[in-house]
Amino acid sequence: MHYVYFLQSGVHDRRHYTGFTHNLRARLASHNAGQNPSTVQGRPWRLVSYFAFADEPKAREFERYLKSGSGRTFAKRHFL
Numbered sequence: 001m002h003y004v005y006f007l008q009s010g011v012h013d014r015r016h017y018t019g020f021t022h023n024l025r026a027r028l029a030s031h032n033a034g035q036n037p038s039t040v041q042g043r044p045w046r047l048v049s050y051f052a053f054a055d056e057p058k059a060r061e062f063e064r065y066l067k068s069g070s071g072r073t074f075a076k077r078h079f080l
Contacts, residue, residue, distance in 0.1 A: 002022060002060075003053070006050070016048070
């Protein structure tokens with residue numbers, strides 16, 4: 001499976017991160033361990049929601065959309 005996920009910072013409630021992974025538990029652990037420069041400042045992170053895809057290109061396309069302006073608006077309205 002391929003996952004697109006939303007994280008919320010435990011320090012800054014309004015800070016979110018969207019990502020892609022093959023192993024959701026390991027990826028969340030790496031974010032909280034400070035191994036990702038983009039998320040080191042917001043630790044600890046909690047998983048808000050995720051989407052599972054059987055097809056990797058579709059998952060990456062969805063992640064790319066969610067990181068666009070209209071995708072961020074869509075995510076805030078429906079998931080965050």
